[in-house]
Amino acid sequence: MSSFPISESSATQVLELQPVHHTPQQHDGQPPSSSNSHRTKPLLSMLGRIPRKTKVRNNSEIVEAEASTQQTEDRNETLPSPSVAFEELPRWNSPKVNAYRTAATFWSFVIMGANDAAYGALIPYLEKYYHLSYTVISLVFLTPFAGYSSAALLNNAIHMKFGQRGIAFLGPLSHLIAYTVIALHPPYPVLIIIFALAGFGNGIEDGAWNAWIGNMANANEILGFLHGFYGLGAVIAPLAATTMVVNDRFPWYTFYYLMIGGAALELLLSTHAFWRSTGAAFRAAHPRTSASSGPRMKEAIASAPAARTTWLCSVFLLLYVGVEVTLGGWIVTFMMSVRHGAPFSAGMVETGFWLGITVGRVVLGFVTPRVGEKLAIAVYLPVAMALQLLFWLVPQFYVGAVAVSLQGFFLGPLFPAAVVAATKLLPKHLHVSAVGFASAFGGGGAAIFPFVVGAIAQARGVQVLQPIVLAMLAAAWACWMALPRIGRKRD
Known part of the structure; x- marks a missing residue:
């Protein structure tokens, strides 16, 4: 031998x-x-x-x-x-280049978090600037869905052709172009179209970096930090946007000057870090481990048994991201209109929600792998539902502010846990296809559900936010429980 x-x-x-x-x-x-x-x-x-x-x-x-x-x-x-x-398994610092690449992905998630959280803080000011109704203003949530959908379908093809280098270039470039156009405060139809390009950048990076880090040793912990940086961006964005535009100190679009600088730095860091991760390197490192042929995306979403896991994770993330961005997007309007809070105080409630998500991802990222992903999320979701009921049924501003912050804490680890579950349940050659599809498909929740809430709020009032979010949490719990039993991945 x-x-x-x-x-x-x-x-x-x-x-x-x-x-x-x-x-x-x-x-x-x-x-x-x-x-x-x-x-x-x-x-x-x-x-x-x-x-x-x-x-x-x-x-x-x-x-x-x-x-x-x-x-x-x-x-x-x-x-x-x-x-x-x-x-x-590779580690975040082994080989050494991974430390640099991990830092680059962390910064990308800061930009992604700031992108998603800025909508909620700026909606009241967009309404005033463009003189729009709830339904029409909600299109800023809906149009990124086209970008996320394109990312879900193209993620694997970009990896196969250009490798991670392609993702590291196209994602930040999409952000940079989108933020430059938004900063020019174009007519509203142009604005909602360009948000689709920002959604495409988020979608391909979300899928690629989740799949890459999901295959590392101690994936729960590292993904917790990755998504913690998303939360950090989501904390900074409404705080900065609210501080800049409240009381008409600056026009709403001046916030995107900051985003242009962040996206330019993202483009430089990501492209340099992943420059040697070509398509040939990706194909060499991820050969098929099954006898199947044809596109890997087709195998991931249309061939049993992989399709079951891919679609359950995709729908779970669709609902989870929908809850996350719907709450983050409409909480300011809700706290001002229904709880009668001051504009700055309402903006700080959104900051508290995203801060809860950030802390939850980091702290519970160490708890989840020790309890097991299946059991941990089966517990976190009912706790989040109980806090949502408290937020809904107790009409006090400060009770709502505390409840939504704690809710963010228990929602935080859901996305990383779903990525780890997918990498444990699926063969390695499908990880980019399946996780990329699920992440980008889930990102569509950031578009569909906030738009639905806005459309219904136009007729029934923004208080419809609470029962819709509660129903989405219950549906996410049902999807999670339908996943196969999750084994342990050797670190």
Whole structure:
């Protein structure tokens, strides 16, 4: 028996294989480089073309992102099942480049959080500036759905063609273009169309970085920090926007000057961090592990048993993100119109909600993996529902402010837990397709449900926010309980 360490990207597999006796042959017109080449060449032919540039760390090869540009096919892993197999998951700081890349994704999520939370803080001022009704102003939530939908369908294709480099360039570029146009305060029809481009940037980054970090060791904890930075952006945005525009100190669109600077920094950091993560490197690191063929997206959403998990996670995230952005988007208007709060105080209630989400993601990110994702979320959701009832039935401004902040705390870990559940229930070659689709599809909840609330509020008043959110939480709990049993992923 001989052992061959094989590394793809940042994971290491050790396979015990029977020695293969083979007559040395020339490869690419060159003679064998050593007497052991007759053993390794059949293995290399099964693995496909291995990237040329490699380096050794801890006696294992780490495949660099500068993979062969000649490898364009979506290859299947044809190795037989090994007698002994162990996969060492990558970590946020191993290999070292991951620390830089993780920091870049954290900043991207700050921008994404600020993007989503700014709507709620600015809606009262957009209404005044454009002289619009609740229904029409709600289109700012609906149009990003087109961007999220496009991201859900294109995420895997971008990975296969351009790798993570493509995501790291296209996502921030979409943000930068969108914020530049918004800062010019165009006519309202142009404004709602350009929000779709911002939604596309959010969608492809959401799916890509969730899938990447979801495959790391201690994924719950790292995803907790990732989404904690989303919450941080969501805390900063309404605070900054409210401070800038309350009492007409600055026009509403001046907030997007800050967003332009943040998006420019995001473009620089992300592109530089993931520049070597090409499409060839992604294909080499994520071969198929099943006998299926055809597009991976089709396998993830239309082939059993993977489709069941993909769609349940997608609908769960659709409902969860819908709750998150609906509350964050309409809470200021609700607290001003129904609870009769002052504009600045109402803005601080939204800040408290997003702060609760941020703290919950970080703190409960350490609790969830120890309890188990299935049980933890099965408990967090009913607690959030009880707090929603308290918020609804006790018509006091300060009670509502505290209840919504605590609700954010227990809602915080839901998105990271759903990503980890998907990576545990699905094979690795479907992680980007399924998690990317679920994340982007879930992002549609940030568009559909806030719009629905706005449309209904036009006829019935903004107090319809409470029963709608409660019903969405109950439906999310039902989706979660319908998932298969979740096993543990070895770190």
